Amino acid sequence: MNSAEELGERGVIETILRYLELPSNMPISFGDDVSALDVGHGKLAVIKTDMLVGRTDVPSGMSFWQGARKAVVMNISDLAAKGVQPIAILASLGIPRGLTKKDIEEIGKGLNAGAREYNAYVLGGDTNEASDLIISCTAFGTCRKQFIMKRSGAKPNDIVAVTNFFGKTSSGLKILLEKLSAPKKLEKLLVDSVLMPQARLKEGLALVQTGAVTASIDSSDGLAWSLHALSRASNVGFHIDNLPIARETEEFAKIHNLDSMELCLYGGEEYELVLTINPKFWEKAQDAVLHVGGLLIRIGTATKEKTLIFKINSKTLEIEPRGWEHFKTD
Amino acid sequence: MNSAEELGERGVIETILRYLELPSNMPISFGDDVSALDVGHGKLAVIKTDMLVGRTDVPSGMSFWQGARKAVVMNISDLAAKGVQPIAILASLGIPRGLTKKDIEEIGKGLNAGAREYNAYVLGGDTNEASDLIISCTAFGTCRKQFIMKRSGAKPNDIVAVTNFFGKTSSGLKILLEKLSAPKKLEKLLVDSVLMPQARLKEGLALVQTGAVTASIDSSDGLAWSLHALSRASNVGFHIDNLPIARETEEFAKIHNLDSMELCLYGGEEYELVLTINPKFWEKAQDAVLHVGGLLIRIGTATKEKTLIFKINSKTLEIEPRGWEHFKTD
Numbered sequence: 001m002n003s004a005e006e007l008g009e010r011g012v013i014e015t016i017l018r019y020l021e022l023p024s025n026m027p028i029s030f031g032d033d034v035s036a037l038d039v040g041h042g043k044l045a046v047i048k049t050d051m052l053v054g055r056t057d058v059p060s061g062m063s064f065w066q067g068a069r070k071a072v073v074m075n076i077s078d079l080a081a082k083g084v085q086p087i088a089i090l091a092s093l094g095i096p097r098g099l100t101k102k103d104i105e106e107i108g109k110g111l112n113a114g115a116r117e118y119n120a121y122v123l124g125g126d127t128n129e130a131s132d133l134i135i136s137c138t139a140f141g142t143c144r145k146q147f148i149m150k151r152s153g154a155k156p157n158d159i160v161a162v163t164n165f166f167g168k169t170s171s172g173l174k175i176l177l178e179k180l181s182a183p184k185k186l187e188k189l190l191v192d193s194v195l196m197p198q199a200r201l202k203e204g205l206a207l208v209q210t211g212a213v214t215a216s217i218d219s220s221d222g223l224a225w226s227l228h229a230l231s232r233a234s235n236v237g238f239h240i241d242n243l244p245i246a247r248e249t250e251e252f253a254k255i256h257n258l259d260s261m262e263l264c265l266y267g268g269e270e271y272e273l274v275l276t277i278n279p280k281f282w283e284k285a286q287d288a289v290l291h292v293g294g295l296l297i298r299i300g301t302a303t304k305e306k307t308l309i310f311k312i313n314s315k316t317l318e319i320e321p322r323g324w325e326h327f328k329t330d
Numbered sequence: 331m332n333s334a335e336e337l338g339e340r341g342v343i344e345t346i347l348r349y350l351e352l353p354s355n356m357p358i359s360f361g362d363d364v365s366a367l368d369v370g371h372g373k374l375a376v377i378k379t380d381m382l383v384g385r386t387d388v389p390s391g392m393s394f395w396q397g398a399r400k401a402v403v404m405n406i407s408d409l410a411a412k413g414v415q416p417i418a419i420l421a422s423l424g425i426p427r428g429l430t431k432k433d434i435e436e437i438g439k440g441l442n443a444g445a446r447e448y449n450a451y452v453l454g455g456d457t458n459e460a461s462d463l464i465i466s467c468t469a470f471g472t473c474r475k476q477f478i479m480k481r482s483g484a485k486p487n488d489i490v491a492v493t494n495f496f497g498k499t500s501s502g503l504k505i506l507l508e509k510l511s512a513p514k515k516l517e518k519l520l521v522d523s524v525l526m527p528q529a530r531l532k533e534g535l536a537l538v539q540t541g542a543v544t545a546s547i548d549s550s551d552g553l554a555w556s557l558h559a560l561s562r563a564s565n566v567g568f569h570i571d572n573l574p575i576a577r578e579t580e581e582f583a584k585i586h587n588l589d590s591m592e593l594c595l596y597g598g599e600e601y602e603l604v605l606t607i608n609p610k611f612w613e614k615a616q617d618a619v620l621h622v623g624g625l626l627i628r629i630g631t632a633t634k635e636k637t638l639i640f641k642i643n644s645k646t647l648e649i650e651p652r653g654w655e656h657f658k659t660d
Contacts, residue, residue, distance in 0.1 A: 015431060
């Protein structure tokens with residue numbers, strides 16, 4: 001008999017999915033970043049739930065305020081990847097007995113801050129006693145049917161793009177969890193990328209309006225994993241020729257003799273958007289993102305062949321279907 | 331410094347609420363059974379989240395299938411109390427390492443069963459590792475603006491009514507947790523009321539259409555607590571002259587020399603509706619519920635005076651603001 005531990009997170013999900021009946025006409029496939037429902041008049045209701053567990057999602061060094069804010073932001077990031085403005089957040093809490101009143105105040109402030117940063121409100125929730133700190137948030141928004149970016153529309157020759165350079169959070173986690181060090185300014189920047197994640201909402205909202213995006217996902221499970229998920233959902237491969245390694249990741253990797261490609265591709269907790277874009281509308285898409293103060297970086301091309309490869313220093317390597325694994329703080 | 335333990339569940343909620351900003355025009359007040367959002371065209375989106383924690387919400391004797399089903403049903407019950415059909419359920423899971431594949435299959439089946447019983451679907455979710463079993467569900471539905479039953483509309487002279495007799499779950503919990511016994515048939519009925527809760531959805535949907543209901547809440551925190559919550563939200567008192575003690579509760583109380591009033595008023599996990607009804611439309615309301623195979627029992631009257639009292643055997647007693655306290659299985 002397999003245990004949950006042997007099955008792993010994805011094995012548990014697959015086991016549960018086998019028993020779920022699904023309605024016949026879903027506006028967005030099961031397993032996309034969000035769930036969506038047709039509410040009539042050409043509109044979709046879009047909902048997402050994602051749970052933060054203190055033991056695995058809150059590294060040492062992250063405050064209760066930051067943890068609560070992150071629990072909201074990670075849900076907003078999924079709506080951002082679909083191009084949907086979040087309106088309401090619900091927060092279901094599991095509170096360990098030992099928390100102080102001040103800790104709980106920080107959680108309240110962090111939830112509110114996470115929502116208000118993105119023009120949403122925390123409108124409800126539920127509190128329970130639990131062994132771990134649990135902050136299970138639900139984000140809700142609505143959109144016009146044609147203005148949602150799914151995982152499943154990428155076509156061969158589409159441009160693959162991302163909203164930032166990668167590897168800062170995986171470097172930051174090495175500082176927080178493995179106590180690696182870095183010069184002060186660099187260290188702060190890398191650690192902050194973990195403690196204060198940003199959802200790419202203005203980018204997502206700008207991009208959905210262009211009609212240029214053929215597929216989209218958020219990169220919370222790491223760049224490689226996200227590319228694999230887009231590839232599976234869209235039935236294309238990707239040829240990455242411009243690996244978006246952050247300059248700070250290169251610096252950090254050099255200090256500790258780490259592999260910056262590894263940090264870039266196989267990290268996680270990095271809430272960027274990974275998109276495919278119709279090449280005819282590339283400039284329109286780039287202009288839209290620049291206009292809201294964001295970045296849109298071309299990293300490669302979608303291919304008919306279903307392989308995921310990247311080129312670096314004239315070598316061609318496979319992008320492995322490895323993703324973010326929950327880290328342990330103990 | 332107060333700890334979470336000293337604050338208690340309601341103290342934790344109040345502490346968090348102090349830091350939440352709220353939008354100015356909410357279709358339903360913060361703290362009602364659900365949150366609602368105006369999605370245009372005269373419609374509301376209605377959402378609710380409620381977390382099941384294995385340690386406190388799953389008594390010994392409840393299977394994983396039953397626990398997962400309950401996690402869904404307790405959310406559906408809140409929509410039922412508002413008269414709103416649930417469409418989608420999301421389930422965020424915290425899975426302890428020791429669970430077997432069979433346990434996880436049972437959770438998948440239970441989630442699906444809970445949703446399908448009420449014509450909803452599990453459309454998404456999230457899985458994590460956690461110390462406790464955590465099943466945090468979100469229920470979503472839509473309704474016309476005028477067809478939602480709030481907590482806040484009760485008027486003096488309205489009839490107070492409930493959808494069933496009370497005290498079966500508190501008796502059943504005494505069997506499951508304190509190992510009290512009862513004759514086989516009675517024991518099964520009382521235990522089943524805990525293991526297989528039913529949401530009063532068809533009753534809620536029938537009642538909202540009558541326009542007869544002035545206020546409504548589900549009784550998951552116990553009858554007394556629910557009456558107090560309605561009283562606070564509507565600014566009325568209640569005079570209860572027909573305490574709805576279940577026959578089975580009387581039987582069980584007699585065997586163990588327990589107070590059946592206590593079991594009726596101060597239990598919990600009993601997912602009935604507690605309603606106030608415009609007396610002009612009482613028959614219409616009762617007919618509507620009977621028509622769908624339900625019960626509507628008049629238990630008293632709303633009063634201008636803000637006191638909550640009940641009469642039994644010519645004695646007048648106060649209904650105390652005590653409610654459901656999480657039980658411990660250890």
